Amino acid sequence: MTEVPYQTRPDREPAMATAGVCVLFIVLCATFAEEVKLKYKRATKPVRLFTEEELKRYDGTQEEQPIYMAVKGVVFDVTKGKEFYGKDAPYNALVGKDSTRAVAKMSLDPADLTSDTSGLTDEQLESLDSIFEDTYKTKYPIVGYTASRILNEDGSPNEDFKPEDQPQFQIKDEF
Numbered sequence: 001m002t003e004v005p006y007q008t009r010p011d012r013e014p015a016m017a018t019a020g021v022c023v024l025f026i027v028l029c030a031t032f033a034e035e036v037k038l039k040y041k042r043a044t045k046p047v048r049l050f051t052e053e054e055l056k057r058y059d060g061t062q063e064e065q066p067i068y069m070a071v072k073g074v075v076f077d078v079t080k081g082k083e084f085y086g087k088d089a090p091y092n093a094l095v096g097k098d099s100t101r102a103v104a105k106m107s108l109d110p111a112d113l114t115s116d117t118s119g120l121t122d123e124q125l126e127s128l129d130s131i132f133e134d135t136y137k138t139k140y141p142i143v144g145y146t147a148s149r150i151l152n153e154d155g156s157p158n159e160d161f162k163p164e165d166q167p168q169f170q171i172k173d174e175f
């Protein structure tokens with residue numbers, strides 16, 4: 001008696017068809033679940049813009065207020081680092097403002113407590129980026145951006161600002 005090849009044996013066909021339907025069903029379920037997840041994705045917290053005056057309110061001097069600090073125009077809630085940034089703590093001078101230059105230079109000189117990065121060396125800029133990524137972005141939640149990062153002094157839009165380059169920005173978020 002000649003053996004019917006495995007693939008063409010008639011008794012295998014219904015089983016294979018059932019398996020095919022199952023796979024299709026699983027794929028459809030996964031796709032549908034993804035759709036539902038996207039549709040019902042919780043709205044992310046609105047992004048807030050801070051003027052210099054607003055940021056100053058969160059300088060750690062008032063116990064009940066959170067402590068905010070900006071690096072590269074990104075405002076972080078550094079309250080959980082109170083031992084560094086709170087009232088009378090060693091890095092309190094850095095908070096309530098954008099201290100990009102001070103972080104880049106590892107300096108607490110009042111002249112460096114600014115967002116101005118002009119004249120910084122490549123090494124300082126690299127150090128700034130690594131502290132920004134490895135300390136601030138990893139450790140502290142982002143609560144907003146400084147107005148000066150987005151607007152020029154005269155209130156016109158800063159053409160160099162790219163929302164898609166912002167940390168934690170997702171293309172579906174409203175900015």
Ligand code: HEM
Binds near residue numbers: 084091102105135139
């Ligand atoms: C003698 C000088 C200094 C010593 C011995 C020192 C020591 C330290 C130590 C032990 C930490 C904590 C690391 C950790 O636990 O995660 C730290 C963090 C830090 N230091 Fe200094 N530091 C000095 C000077 C400075 C200066 C001048 C600046 C100026 C910007 C600075 C900025 C920072 C920042 C931004 C952090 C990260 C704090 C955080 O995790 O939020 N340090 N430093």
